Amino acid sequence: MKPNLLEIAAFTLLGAALLLGLLRMVLGPKAPDRVVAADTLSVITAISIVALAYVTQNPLYLDVALVYAVLAFVAIVAIARAVEGNRS
Amino acid sequence: MRVVGDTLLVIGALFAFLGALGLVRMPDVYTRIQAGTKAVTLGALAFLLGLGFLHPGWWAKLTCIAGFILFTSPVSSSTIARALYISGVRPWQARSTPAADSDLDR
Numbered sequence: 001m002k003p004n005l006l007e008i009a010a011f012t013l014l015g016a017a018l019l020l021g022l023l024r025m026v027l028g029p030k031a032p033d034r035v036v037a038a039d040t041l042s043v044i045t046a047i048s049i050v051a052l053a054y055v056t057q058n059p060l061y062l063d064v065a066l067v068y069a070v071l072a073f074v075a076i077v078a079i080a081r082a083v084e085g086n087r088s
Numbered sequence: 089m090r091v092v093g094d095t096l097l098v099i100g101a102l103f104a105f106l107g108a109l110g111l112v113r114m115p116d117v118y119t120r121i122q123a124g125t126k127a128v129t130l131g132a133l134a135f136l137l138g139l140g141f142l143h144p145g146w147w148a149k150l151t152c153i154a155g156f157i158l159f160t161s162p163v164s165s166s167t168i169a170r171a172l173y174i175s176g177v178r179p180w181q182a183r184s185t186p187a188a189d190s191d192l193d194r
Binding site: 024039051066085 | 091094095097098100101102104105107108109111112117120121124125128129131132135136139142143146149150152153156157160161163164165167168170171172174175177
């Protein structure tokens with residue numbers, strides 16, 4: 001398929017959002033900032049995979065996006081538990 | 089149909105971009121959680137709705153993804169905020185002395 005101007009603008013905005021989240025992840029002063037950046041980046045990455053499914057016209061990427069969202073949620077909760085510390 | 093879907097796609101991507109911008113610009117961890125969760129969740133839902141307008145045959149999986157993001161994104165961010173609060177990160181205050189919380193000075 002051939003994306004029109006609005007779709008190119010939307011995908012460019014998604015790429016810019018990914019770059020900004022990656023910027024916060026690189027220069028986050030401490031570990032909590034990086035965890036928060038990872039939380040936001042996981043949602044934006046799932047949406048980008050859905051956009052990839054639309055660009056390639058392949059609905060298999062929707063399953064990939066769903067599984068990615070599930071695994072990212074589990075990973076974020078595990079990291080948050082690790083940050084919380086050894087509290088019984 | 090395609091114009092409506094594309095407009096929703098642009099709105100969703102714009103909200104995701106604004107959430108990431110708030111993630112960079114906000115001064116504190118808690119405000120970053122707030123910016124990076126609410127705006128990005130709304131942007132994700134708008135993006136998935138626009139893609140549902142563009143591809144009406146994919147509505148089942150798109151609804152699954154949208155519902156999952158709608159349920160798990162607030163849960164994960166509130167878990168992070170609770171973990172940070174328990175582990176001793178204090179909220180940022182606008183008029184605080186530099187010596188009192190120099191560990192939060194950014």
